[in-house]
Structure formats: C-alpha cells, structure tokens
Amino acid sequence: MADPMKIRATLQGDVADVRVLMAHPMETGQRKDASGNVVPLHFIQTITAQLNGKTVFGADVSQAVSRNPVFAFKVKGAKAGDKVSITWTDNKGEKRTDETAIGAG
C-alpha cells in the first residue's frame, strides 16, 4: 500500500489553489541498485483530480518526473468546504486516492 499524499487546498476568491505532494519512488528504469541490477520502471502514469466528484484536472505523467513529486493547479468556482480528491495510478496498476476539504484562504 502506497503512503498517503499530502494535499493542501486553499481558497483565493473563487479560485482554489491545490498542491499535492505524493509519495512515490518514480523509478526511471535506468537506475541500478547496489548489486548492479536494473531497478525496474515504477512510475505514476495518470493523475486525476475531482472537485465534489467532478473531474477537473487530469495528467499523463512520465518517468521524467522526480521522486516524491509535487503537483499544483488552480480550480475556478470552488467554495470553502468543497471536497478535492486526487487519484494516481502507476504502471504497476497500483492506485491511491486521497481527499481533503478546501480551506478558506
């Protein structure tokens, strides 16, 4: 089971500023471990964000993104207390969803 994400969502006017910190190794498939074996590819492929159940943001991500990545985006028309949920799926089919309520800015 993957470790939880840290999601920060704050309101500025009617725009919510959402920042997500994900715990993921994001292996490029190029790295070798101490004994010289290639560490297999393991990276987040898709990210989707939902605001009150409606998809507002989606991203296809490659192995070029760093370990423990941070994503930030803005959503218009959000209110304090709205639920933001973020889901990522990686190339091993592993999935993780975390949710937070938007805080007043």
Added chain:
Amino acid sequence: MTRYALTRCAVAAFATLAFVPLTLAQTKPPAAKPAAPATAPDPTAAEFDKFREVLEEDNPAELFEAKGKELWFAKRGPNNASLEKCDLGLGPGVVKGAYVRLPRYFADVGKVMDVERRILHCMVTLQGFKMEDLAKQPFSNPNRTPDPVSLVTYVAGQSRGMKIATPMSRPEERETFEIGREIFNYRAGPYDFSCATCHGEDGKRIRTQPLPNLTKPAEAIRAYQGWPGYRMTGGVMHTLQWRMNDCFRQQRFPAPDYASDSITALLAYLAVNANGQVYKGPGIKR
C-alpha cells in the same frame, strides 16, 4: 570538571576516530572577529534563496514526518512496544519541543545524547532492537530509508517554529560542547582540514554553494535546520548524523562511528551555537 578530565575525555572522543591525542593548547578556537559590515546581497545568492523558498513550500520531508509518526506510535520490535514511553528530555512521551532542547544530558545513561542517539537508545531499551542491527546501515539511500531517520524527522517536525534552546546548565553538557569545539577546530588528514577550515569564517563557498560560518548563531541555524533534510538529489531523507559522517569523508578523515560521543559533541557545539534562533522544521536541499 577538572582540566585534566576534560583533556582525557577529548582524547577518548578522538580515539574512536583513530586520531593522535591532542592537547587543549593546540586547538584553541580562532579569536572572534568583529562582525562584517552589511553588504548588498549577492544576486546569485538571492536567486538561490528564492529557489529554496519555492522548494520549502512543498517539502517531501513531510512524507517522512508522517512515516516517523506512524513508527513512533506503532508497536514494534522484539518487545512489541511503541516509543510512547521514550523520554527525549522533557519526560516520557513528550515530543513537542524536545528537538530544540537536544543534545542534552540524560541521567539514566549518564551521557549527553543527540536526538538520533536518544531515539536509538529508546528503540533498544523499549522495543528491544539490537544496536548492531540499527548501526549496520544507518544512512538513507534511494532504495531505503532507515526507521531512525523517519523518527528523527518526526521528532524534529514537532519543534517547528520553536526557538533553539540547547541546555548548557550541566557540567556534562558544557564539557560535551567544549569537546565539540575541539573537534570542530581540529586540523588533520591528508588535506590538513578542520571543520573550521570551511565553516569558521564568513563568505566562504564551495562551487556556488555558500558555506555558513557555524560559529555564529544566524548562520549555525542554517546548517541546523537544513538537517534532518530532504535532498532532491536522489530523493533521500538525511539526518545530522549522516551530515557529520559525510563531512568527515569530505575532509578525508576516518569514518566516525555512527551515533558516537564525538558526533554528539559536534552536534552539541552546532546546536549551542544556534541557540536563540527559530527552528523552521525539517529542511530541503538541492
């Protein structure tokens, strides 16, 4: 504490590093210099500061804090115990504010301990882990973060925004500080280096990286809050124990023992120098 005992102690501390014995006279710290006049900030340094600020907004160290918290409360080890009874100096189980008051003297072991050492002590005495196992691979690499590293990050995070107040009231603590100062100023190795060679003067840098003058509070805090820190290169979480170990390597000194008296002494010196400064919490490095 007599002068004799102090010297003997310093020698004992150095013996673990396979150094030749030294006398107090050899390693007198350089006389304090008057503060440099305020100059216009270097534009490159200013850009670096901006970069650091952006990084600090979303520091992956938080992920390790969360992990460390989980480990702190989890029943683990041969004794199936949590660390909730671990005394970090403010009483059993008190984590809030403990980090900024370490290293300190612990009467139960009769020693001054830094945070990582104390956590190791708790893992051994409360949870029943073996010190040999914990010391086998004590430092993080991209494939593995040892549990003590996450625990240190959690404990450090619980002192966010507090003032550094390293105690110096006990003779043992003052002695440890003095030993730390000696090690800091001790020149040796093939490069004839000491910590003070790079960190004892203002305005030094290595490549583009400015080096803090660790003898001054405003700059000692920069090192002190850098670690435990998340290093972007490789994406690893490191503690001050690792930082000290790596400083020894960079000076081409023999590797110090993990969680040894010498490292605690160096950390006590650094912590006392940073006294009065506000601790921002676990850091992030490029």
